[in-house]
Amino acid sequence: MRFEIIPVTPFEQNCTLLICPTTLEAAIVDPGGEPERISAVLERSGATPRMILLTHGHLDHVGAAPALAAALGVPIIGPQRADAFWLEALPRQAQMFGFPRQAAFSPDQWLAHGDQVPLGERRLEVLHCPGHTPGHLVFVDRAAGLAQVGDVLFRGAIGRTDFPRGDHGQLLRSIREQLFPLGDAVRFIPGHGPMGTLGEERRTNPFVGEPRAR
Numbered sequence: 001m002r003f004e005i006i007p008v009t010p011f012e013q014n015c016t017l018l019i020c021p022t023t024l025e026a027a028i029v030d031p032g033g034e035p036e037r038i039s040a041v042l043e044r045s046g047a048t049p050r051m052i053l054l055t056h057g058h059l060d061h062v063g064a065a066p067a068l069a070a071a072l073g074v075p076i077i078g079p080q081r082a083d084a085f086w087l088e089a090l091p092r093q094a095q096m097f098g099f100p101r102q103a104a105f106s107p108d109q110w111l112a113h114g115d116q117v118p119l120g121e122r123r124l125e126v127l128h129c130p131g132h133t134p135g136h137l138v139f140v141d142r143a144a145g146l147a148q149v150g151d152v153l154f155r156g157a158i159g160r161t162d163f164p165r166g167d168h169g170q171l172l173r174s175i176r177e178q179l180f181p182l183g184d185a186v187r188f189i190p191g192h193g194p195m196g197t198l199g200e201e202r203r204t205n206p207f208v209g210e211p212r213a214r
Contacts, residue, residue, distance in 0.1 A: 001018055001019070001020070001021065001122055001141045001143075001144040001146055002017075002018075002019035002020075002021050002047075003016055003017060003018050003019065003146070003189065004016070004017040004019070004041060004045060005189060005195075006034075006037065006038055006041050008031070008032050008033045008034040008037065008038065008064070009032045009033040009034065009060045009063065009099075011032070011060040011192065012192055012193075013030065013032040013033070013060040013061060013191055013192055014030070014189060014190065014191055014192060014193075015028065015029065015030050015031045015032060015038055015064075016028075016029040016030065016148055016189055017029075017041065017042060017045060017047065018053075018119060018124070018139075018141070018148070019045060019047045020119050020120025020121055020122050022120055022121045023048075023120030023121055024045075024046060024047045024048060024120070025047065025048050025049075025050045025119055025120035026042065026045070026047035026048060026049050026050060026119075027049075027050060027051050027052070027053050027117070027119050027124070028042070028049060028051070028052045028053070028068060028074075029052075029053045029054075029055065029139065029148050030053070030054060030055055030061040030062070030148075030150065030191065031052060031062070031063070031064040031065050031068050032059070032060040032061045032062065032063045032064060033060070033063045033064050033099070034064060035064040035067045035068045035071065038064060038068060039068070039071065039072075049072045049074050050074060050119065050120075051074050051075055051076075051077050051117075051119075052065050052068060052069055052074055052075070052076045052077065053077050053078050053117065053124075053139060053148075054076065054077070054078040054079045054107065054137075055078065055079060055136060055137050055138065055139070055148065055149075055150030055151070055191065056079045056083050056086065056132065056133040056135060056136040056137065056150055056151065057079055057083035057084070057085075057086025057087045057090075057133060057135065058086060058093070058133065058151070058163075059090060059093040059094060059097060059099055059102060060097075061150065061151075061191060062087065062090070063090075063094075063099060063102055065105070066103070066105050069108075075107075075108035075109060076105070076107040076108050076109075077107060077108060077109045077111060077117065078107060078109070078110070078111045078126075078137050079107075079110070079111065079133075079135045079136060079137050080110060080111055080112060080113075080128050080130075080134075080135035080136070080137055081110040081112075081135060082130070082133075082134035082135035082165075083133050083134060083135030083136070084106070084135070085164075085165075086133060086135075087104055087105060087106060087107075088104045089104070090102040090103065090104045090105070091103065091104060111126050111137055112126070112128065113126060113127060113128035114126065117139065122141055122143065122144070123141075124139045124140065124141055125139070125140040125141075125142060126138075126139060126140075127139075127140060127178045127179075128178075129149075129152045129171075129174035129175075129178050129179065130167065130170050130171070130174060131152065131159065131161055131166065131167050131168065131169075131170040131171020131172070131173070131174050132150070132151045132152055132159035132160060132161060132163070132166060132171055133151075133163065133165065133166065134165045134167075136150055136151070136152060136159075136174075137150070138150065138152060138178065138179065140182060140186075142182075145183070145185055145186045145187060146186065146187050146188075146189070147179065147182060147186055147187070147188045147189070147198075148188070148189045149179065149188045149189065149190055149191070150190070150191045151190070151191040151192070152171065152174060152175060152179065153175055153179060153188060153190060153196075153201060153205075153208075154190045154191075154192065154193050154196075155190070155193060155194055155195075155196040155200075155201070156201075156204070156205060156206065157205070157207060158171060158172075158175065158205070158207045158208055159171055159191075172207075172208055175201075175208045176208065179198055180198055180201075180202050182198060183198065183199075184197065184198055184199025184200075184202060185197065185198075185199060186198045186199075188201075
């Protein structure tokens with residue numbers, strides 16, 4: 001799987017283009033803002049957009065989704081339905097964080113754990129990983145050893161759980177029971193910051209890594 005990471009918004013949120021290397025069909029994951037910039041990178045990539053994928057409903061991950069969907073003629077897919085209240089609250093989120101006015105919207109398709117999203121000749125496996133938000137999803141290309149994890153896991157950190165309906169214990173279970181079993185060699189693209197590997201986080205992450213022998 002080819003990919004290009006495009007940090008957008010004042011929160012430096014990682015919008016990601018996932019591109020099938022054979023067909024050059026692309027998914028735009030978490031377009032949080034700056035739709036013109038995302039469109040420019042997409043055009044330079046030579047890829048054909050097929051869908052917008054959302055990991056969860058926070059404004060900095062979804063803000064440009066409606067504009068891009070309309071401009072490119074592609075559907076918005078995800079997150080899991082439990083994040084509907086976050087998408088309904090987008091006007092309030094925008095006001096709270098000083099973003100441009102944002103209308104509420106619903107995706108063209110909700111996703112659930114175990115779903116498969118075809119992208120060209122590749123398939124993205126859908127994992128429901130709640131905790132940061134109740135409807136948070138992770139997208140996995142097992143053949144490429146690559147996971148788009150949104151705000152579940154970061155290098156040396158984990159997602160916040162102090163937002164409405166966040167759950168710290170649930171987030172830890174999502175990482176330990178859903179992400180780490182994918183394998184140490186799997187690279188992950190987080191919602192913010194640099195990429196990492198699941199093995200490194202399993203060994204060293206101070207919030208969710210394995211306890212070190214004393």
